[in-house]
Structure formats: structure tokens, C-alpha cells
Amino acid sequence: MxxxxxxxxxxxxxxxxxxxxxxxxxxxxxxxxxxxxxxxxxxxxxxxxxxxxxxxxxxxxxxxxxxxxxxxxxxxxDNFRAGYTLSMHYLEKQEKRVDFIMPRFPGETVKLRHRGFYSALIYHGIQPSPEWSHVYEESDNLGRRLKKNGVRNIICSNDWIALKLMKQLQHQGFQIPEDFRIAGFDNSMFAQTCTPGLTSIDQxxxxxxxxxxxxxxxxxxxxxxxxxxxxxxxxxxxxxxxx
CATH class of the missing domain: 3.40.50.2300 (Response regulator)
Incomplete structure (x- = not known):
């Protein structure tokens, strides 16, 4: 690197x-x-x-x-508000936990999205655990590890990570959205054409x-x-x- x-x-x-x-x-x-x-x-x-x-x-x-x-x-x-909005998408389903996945070296854009995600949980009386924020990694047991740790509703810092994660989990035998729900940012062409279609913030x-x-x-x-x-x-x- x-x-x-x-x-x-x-x-x-x-x-x-x-x-x-x-x-x-x-x-x-x-x-x-x-x-x-x-x-x-x-x-x-x-x-x-x-x-x-x-x-x-x-x-x-x-x-x-x-x-x-x-x-x-x-x-x-407004990346802070965008992160807040995606968290609300899950919280409005009466979910009590949302996880955020980002790259190892996030830029200010990602950090603002993460702050928005975090603030939405706090505002709704949910104290996020540090374990709800993850660095993305490719791993053969990623799906099992996420499942074991209670992960269900995922916000990825961008569509690129969301699509890689979705493909990785599907390859490991998990179903989207039955096992994991995944959302991203950018509303890329691939977000619109992948299976299933990816929930995403459009710029x-x-x-x-x-x-x-x-x-x-x-x-x-x-x-x-x-x-x-x-x-x-x-x-x-x-x-x-x-x-």
C-alpha cells in the first residue's frame, strides 16, 4: 500500500x-x-x-x-444528513441496531456519513457500540462472523463496498435481504442493475x-x-x- x-x-x-x-x-x-x-x-x-x-x-x-x-x-x-437518512431508513422499520462498513482509510466524506449514521441512532435513544462500525475486509468467513455478532442492517460508505460485500456474502451462501440488508451511497449504475437492486443515496x-x-x-x-x-x-x- x-x-x-x-x-x-x-x-x-x-x-x-x-x-x-x-x-x-x-x-x-x-x-x-x-x-x-x-x-x-x-x-x-x-x-x-x-x-x-x-x-x-x-x-x-x-x-x-x-x-x-x-x-x-x-x-x-450534505453527507452528514445523507448518513442520517440511511440510518432512518432502517430505524423506521423499528430496527434497534444498524452497522456501518467503511474502508481502512476513510476520507472526510465517509466520516461525515458515519457521523450522520451515529447521530440518528443517538437521537432515537440507541447507544451505538463501537463494534457496530467495521473496516471492510475480504474474508471467507465474513458472513458467518457478521451473523454471529448480530449484524443485520448494514450501511456501506459507498456503493463500491456495498456491491463487493453483497457479492461476497452471496458467494458464502447468504441471501440479500433475508440474511443481511445492505445500503450504500452514490446510486451507481451497478446499484441499479445488480440483483437484488441496491438501496442507495443518489448524488x-x-x-x-x-x-x-x-x-x-x-x-x-x-x-x-x-x-x-x-x-x-x-x-x-x-x-x-x-x-
């Missing part, structure tokens, strides 16, 4: 330097996730670009830990993209204006994976 991270870091800094040499005026940047030093790398690239008077609009999430602000423009959905990418461009145009015309934090609404698509 370390060598892969080093390659990503080196190539990303090279791309940033290329933009500087090409005299680019603005860059849209999605913070690095799924790597141990993603926050530091994102911060380094932003500072490098800003030092050359290149404007940056963040896509999807800030890179600083909540409640600290990155201090630059941001376009995203309105067209609105987010258009808004990001509008904010960048405004930023280029007025570099010293107050940073804009734009949070779009989202849609929960309920499918058979949680029925």
Missing part, C-alpha cells in the same frame, strides 16, 4: 505542476481518499496551487477534519457539476470573496437489498 500511495502522491504533484506550467487559472479537486496520507496530500496540492494564484473548488468534501474549515469553495451533498452530479463551474467563474472574477459552501439535496432510492 505504501508504494502505491507514493506513486499516487508523486503523479498528483506532477499533475499540479503541469497545471502551473500551463498557466491554468482554476482547478476542480476531489480530496484524496482511501490512502493514509490523503488529507496531507490534498492540503499540499491546494497550497501549491494557491501559491501560484490558481483558484481551487473542492468537489465532494473538504479535506480538513470537522469542525475545521478548508477555507475554500466547496460543492457537495445529483449534473447539478453539482454545473454549480461547481458557476462558483469557479465567480471565484475567478472575485478571488477575495468569501468562500462558498454549497450543499445540494440528494435522493434515497429504496430497492430490494433492504426490503
Amino acid at each position: 505504501g508504494s502505491v500511495d507514493s506513486v499516487i502522491q508523486s503523479s498528483s504533484l506532477d499533475i499540479a505542476e503541469f497545471y502551473i506550467q500551463q498557466k491554468v487559472e482554476g482547478v476542480f479537486l476531489a480530496p484524496f481518499e482511501l490512502m493514509q496520507n490523503g488529507r496531507d496530500l490534498t492540503r499540499a496540492i491546494v497550497e501549491h496551487l494557491k501559491a501560484q494564484n490558481i483558484q481551487v473548488v473542492l468537489i465532494d468534501s473538504a479535506y480538513e477534519l470537522f469542525p475545521k474549515s478548508s477555507g475554500i469553495d466547496l460543492v457537495s451533498i 445529483p452530479c449534473d447539478i453539482l457539476a454545473r454549480t461547481a463551474v458557476e462558483i469557479m467563474i465567480k471565484r475567478l472574477s472575485d478571488p477575495d470573496s468569501v468562500p462558498i459552501q454549497y450543499y445540494s439535496d440528494f435522493t434515497l432510492y429504496i430497492r430490494d437489498s433492504t426490503s
Whole structure:
């Protein structure tokens, strides 16, 4: 993993330097996730670009830990509310336990979704156990271990993990949603076409993209204006994976 991270870091800094040499005026940047030093790398690239008077609009999430602000423009959905909404999807079924599965090195997007999941349980009088939050791993006995530990209702930090988990559990002989209910984020094409269909939060990418461009145009015309934090609404698509 370390060598892969080093390659990503080196190539990303090279791309940033290329933009500087090409005299680019603005860059849209999605913070690095799924790597141990993603926050530091994102911060380094932003500072490098800003030092050359290149404007940056963040896509999807800030890179600083909540409640600290990155201090630059941001376009995203409200990931905290999205995590809260998925938890409510289970709690409205009178469930008393919900589990959250995420990657080993979650970015701020995932952390906000996890905080929303956690807060929904607290608000409804349920004290989540630390054992209800899991790091995703591929294991031949994953399904048996989850079942033994009382896991039933699962929120995955994104569709990619949700779909891998679903396939893994099905391969081990478990049924979705009879044995496990699974939901994710992103409403990817595969979430819509897999069997069973995956319950997922949809991000309105067209609105987010258009808004990001509008904010960048405004930023280029007025570099010293107050940073804009734009949070779009989202849609929960309920499918058979949680029925």
C-alpha cells in the first residue's frame, strides 16, 4: 500500500505542476481518499496551487477534519444528513441496531456519513457500540462472523463496498435481504442493475457539476470573496437489498 500511495502522491504533484506550467487559472479537486496520507496530500496540492494564484473548488468534501474549515469553495451533498437518512431508513422499520462498513482509510466524506449514521441512532435513544462500525475486509468467513455478532442492517460508505460485500456474502451462501440488508451511497449504475437492486443515496452530479463551474467563474472574477459552501439535496432510492 505504501508504494502505491507514493506513486499516487508523486503523479498528483506532477499533475499540479503541469497545471502551473500551463498557466491554468482554476482547478476542480476531489480530496484524496482511501490512502493514509490523503488529507496531507490534498492540503499540499491546494497550497501549491494557491501559491501560484490558481483558484481551487473542492468537489465532494473538504479535506480538513470537522469542525475545521478548508477555507475554500466547496460543492457537495450534505453527507452528514445523507448518513442520517440511511440510518432512518432502517430505524423506521423499528430496527434497534444498524452497522456501518467503511474502508481502512476513510476520507472526510465517509466520516461525515458515519457521523450522520451515529447521530440518528443517538437521537432515537440507541447507544451505538463501537463494534457496530467495521473496516471492510475480504474474508471467507465474513458472513458467518457478521451473523454471529448480530449484524443485520448494514450501511456501506459507498456503493463500491456495498456491491463487493453483497457479492461476497452471496458467494458464502447468504441471501440479500433475508440474511443481511445492505445500503450504500452514490446510486451507481451497478446499484441499479445488480440483483437484488441496491438501496442507495443518489448524488445529483449534473447539478453539482454545473454549480461547481458557476462558483469557479465567480471565484475567478472575485478571488477575495468569501468562500462558498454549497450543499445540494440528494435522493434515497429504496430497492430490494433492504426490503
